[in-house]
Amino acid sequence: MTFKLAASPHSHQRRTTQQVMRWVYLALIPGLLTLIYFFGWGVIWQLGLAITTAWVAEAICMALRGRPIGFAWRDHTALVTAILLAISIPGLAPWWLIVIGTAFSIVIVKHVYGGVGQNIFNPAMAGYVVLLISFPVQMTSWPLPAPLSQFDLSFIDSAVLIFTGYTPNGFDLEQLRMGADGMTMATPLDSLRTALNHQLTMGEALQQPIFGSLAGIGWQWINLAFLLGGLVLLKVRVISWHIPTGMLLGLAIPAAIAWLFSPDQSVSPVMQLFSGATMLGAFFIATDPVTAATSNRGRLYFGLLIGFLVFVIRTWGGYPDAVAFAVLLANMTVPVIDKYTQPVAYGHGERS
Amino acid sequence: MSYKEITWQGLWENNPALVQLLGLCPLLAVTATVTNALGLGFATLLVLVGSNITVSLVREWVPKEIRIPVFVMVIATFVTVIQLLMNAYVYGLYQSLGIFIPLIVTNCAIIGRAEAFASKNPWRRSAFDGLMMGLGFTLVLMVLGGIREIIGNGTLFDGAELLLGDWAAALRIELFAVDYPLLLAILPPGAFIAMGFIIAIKNSIDHYREQRAAKPAKEVTRARVTAQ
Numbered sequence: 001m002t003f004k005l006a007a008s009p010h011s012h013q014r015r016t017t018q019q020v021m022r023w024v025y026l027a028l029i030p031g032l033l034t035l036i037y038f039f040g041w042g043v044i045w046q047l048g049l050a051i052t053t054a055w056v057a058e059a060i061c062m063a064l065r066g067r068p069i070g071f072a073w074r075d076h077t078a079l080v081t082a083i084l085l086a087i088s089i090p091g092l093a094p095w096w097l098i099v100i101g102t103a104f105s106i107v108i109v110k111h112v113y114g115g116v117g118q119n120i121f122n123p124a125m126a127g128y129v130v131l132l133i134s135f136p137v138q139m140t141s142w143p144l145p146a147p148l149s150q151f152d153l154s155f156i157d158s159a160v161l162i163f164t165g166y167t168p169n170g171f172d173l174e175q176l177r178m179g180a181d182g183m184t185m186a187t188p189l190d191s192l193r194t195a196l197n198h199q200l201t202m203g204e205a206l207q208q209p210i211f212g213s214l215a216g217i218g219w220q221w222i223n224l225a226f227l228l229g230g231l232v233l234l235k236v237r238v239i240s241w242h243i244p245t246g247m248l249l250g251l252a253i254p255a256a257i258a259w260l261f262s263p264d265q266s267v268s269p270v271m272q273l274f275s276g277a278t279m280l281g282a283f284f285i286a287t288d289p290v291t292a293a294t295s296n297r298g299r300l301y302f303g304l305l306i307g308f309l310v311f312v313i314r315t316w317g318g319y320p321d322a323v324a325f326a327v328l329l330a331n332m333t334v335p336v337i338d339k340y341t342q343p344v345a346y347g348h349g350e351r352s
Numbered sequence: 353m354s355y356k357e358i359t360w361q362g363l364w365e366n367n368p369a370l371v372q373l374l375g376l377c378p379l380l381a382v383t384a385t386v387t388n389a390l391g392l393g394f395a396t397l398l399v400l401v402g403s404n405i406t407v408s409l410v411r412e413w414v415p416k417e418i419r420i421p422v423f424v425m426v427i428a429t430f431v432t433v434i435q436l437l438m439n440a441y442v443y444g445l446y447q448s449l450g451i452f453i454p455l456i457v458t459n460c461a462i463i464g465r466a467e468a469f470a471s472k473n474p475w476r477r478s479a480f481d482g483l484m485m486g487l488g489f490t491l492v493l494m495v496l497g498g499i500r501e502i503i504g505n506g507t508l509f510d511g512a513e514l515l516l517g518d519w520a521a522a523l524r525i526e527l528f529a530v531d532y533p534l535l536l537a538i539l540p541p542g543a544f545i546a547m548g549f550i551i552a553i554k555n556s557i558d559h560y561r562e563q564r565a566a567k568p569a570k571e572v573t574r575a576r577v578t579a580q
Contacts, residue, residue: 100534108545130536133535133536133539133541134532134534134535134536134537135532135534135535136535137532138532
C-alpha cells in the first residue's frame with residue numbers, strides 16, 4: 001500500500017472570498033429590511049449610490065494599478081464595504097455624503113494600502129469616521145423611526161430629497177425630523193446623553209417618546225435583526241464566535257457594573273446592547289477577516305477591547321455612538337495582539 | 353558645494369519637508385490655507401537664513417561640546433525677532449498662526465541645517481543654503497496649504513490681506529462654492545493624508561527620472577587591486 005503525502009495546510013477552507021462575502025450580505029438582509037421599514041426608502045437609494053461608487057472607484061483604482069478590474073469586482077469585498085457604509089449613515093442624507101465616504105473607503109483606505117487583504121483599517125468604518133468628522137450635522141440627522149414620524153415618504157420622494165435636499169412638497173430634512181409636537185428628536189443614544197448631561201435621571205430620560213420597551217423605538221428591532229443575521233453567519237461558520245462574544249461582553253460587563261452602582265446616571269446594559277450600531281458592529285464590522293486579529297485568543301481580546309472602547313466612548317466621549325471609533329482604535333492594536341497571542345505550534349513550547 | 357548644487361539640494365533632492373521630513377509639526381498644523389502656509393514658510397525662511405549666517409560666522413569660536421545650546425540660543429533669538437516683527441506688522445496673521453511662530457524654535461529643519469551645513473561652511477554659502485532650504489520648505493507648505501484649502505473650502509488665498517496688505521484681498525479665488533466645508537481636509541488628519549500623497553508623487557517622479565537616466569550598462573573594467 002502507498003502512503004499519500006499531502007503538503008500542508010491539511011485542512012481546507014473550500015469557500016472563496018466571494019462566497020464568504022455573499023454570506024455576509026445575505027445575512028445583512030433581515031437588518032436591512034427592518035432598517036427600510038423604520039427609516040424609509042432612502043436606505044435603498046443610499047445602497048445604490050454606495051455600490052455604484054464603490055464599483056466605479058474600484059475599477060479606477062485597479063486600472064491605475066495595472067491590475068485586472070474584473071478580479072476585484074468578483075471578490076465582492078467592495079460590495080460589502082459599500083453596504084456596511086450605506087446602512088451606517090442616515091437614510092435621507094444628501095447624495096454626496098455617501099459618495100465621498102465610499103470613494104474614501106475604497107481609494108484611500110483600501111487601495112492605497114495595497115487592495116484586498118492589505119488594508120490596516122476597516123474600510124467602511126474609516127469612511128464612516130471621515131464623514132462623521134467632516135460633516136457632523138448630516139451624519140447625525142437620523143430621520144424619525146416610522147411609528148413616530150408624521151410623514152410617509154414614497155420611494156421617489158426619498159430620491160428627490162436625497163438628490164435635491166427638498167421633497168416634492170417642499171419639506172427639507174430638518175422639518176421631516178420633527179415629531180408631532182414640532183420638536184426634532186435625536187437618536188436614542190443621543191437623547192440619553194443629552195438628558196444625562198442635563199442632570200436628568202435615567203427614569204426621566206426614558207420618558208421620551210423615542211424609547212420603546214427594550215431600547216429605542218425602531219433601533220431595538222434593527223439590532224435584533226442584525227443579531228439574527230449574525231447568528232446565521234455563526235451557524236454557517238463564516239465568522240467565529242470569539243469577536244462578537246468578546247465585543248458584547250466587553251460592552252455589557254462595564255455597562256452592568258456602572259448600572260448596578262448608579263442606575264440613575266448610567267445607560268443600562270440592555271440599552272447599550274440594543275441601541276446604535278452594537279449588533280451590526282459585533283457581528284458584521286468587527287469580524288472583518290482582514291483587519292481583525294488572527295488567532296482565536298487574539299480575536300477574543302480584540303472583541304473585548306472594542307466592546308470596552310465602545311462603552312468608554314459612549315459614556316465619556318464627544319460622539320453619541322462609538323462603534324466606528326472603537327473598531328478603528330482596535331485595528332491599530334492588532335499587530336500587538338497578534339504578536340502576543342501567536343499560538344504555539346504543536347511540539348513546541350513549555351508543555352512539550 | 354557649488355551654489356547650483358545647494359539650490360538643487362534645498363529645493364528638491366534634500367527638501368526639508370519632503371525628504372528630511374523635518375518640521376512636520378508646523379507643516380501639518382498651520383497649512384489649512386495658503387496664506388497661513390506662506391506666512392509660516394516666510395517666517396521660517398528668515399529665521400533659517402539669519403541663524404545659518406550667525407552660526408557660520410561664530411563656528412570657529414564655539415566649542416564642539418556646547419554647540420547645540422549655542423545654536424538653539426541663536427535660533428531662539430531670531431525667532432523672537434521674527435515674532436515681534438510679525439506682531440507689529442502683520443497682526444492678523446500673527447493671531448491666526450498663534451503658538452506656531454514661537455514653535456519655529458523647535459523646528460528641526462533649522463537646527464539641522466545649523467549643525468549639518470552652517471557649522472562647516474563659510475557664511476555666504478550658509479546664507480544661500482538657508483535661503484534654498486527655506487524656499488523648499490515654503491513651497492511644500494504652500495502646495496499643501498493649497499490642496500487643503502481647495503478641498504476643504506473651495507477657495508485659494510483666502511485671507512491673503514492679513515499677510516500682504518489690503519490690495520491682496522483681490523487675490524482671493526473662489527473655485528467652487530461649498531455649503532459644508534470638508535472638515536477632514538482642514539483638520540490635521542487631512543494634512544497627514546495630503547502630505548503622504550505629496551511625498552508619494554515626489555518619489556514617483558524621482559523613480560521616473562532614475563529610470564530615464566539609467567544609462568546602458570557600463571563596460572566593466574577590472575582594476576588590479578592586490579598589491580604586488
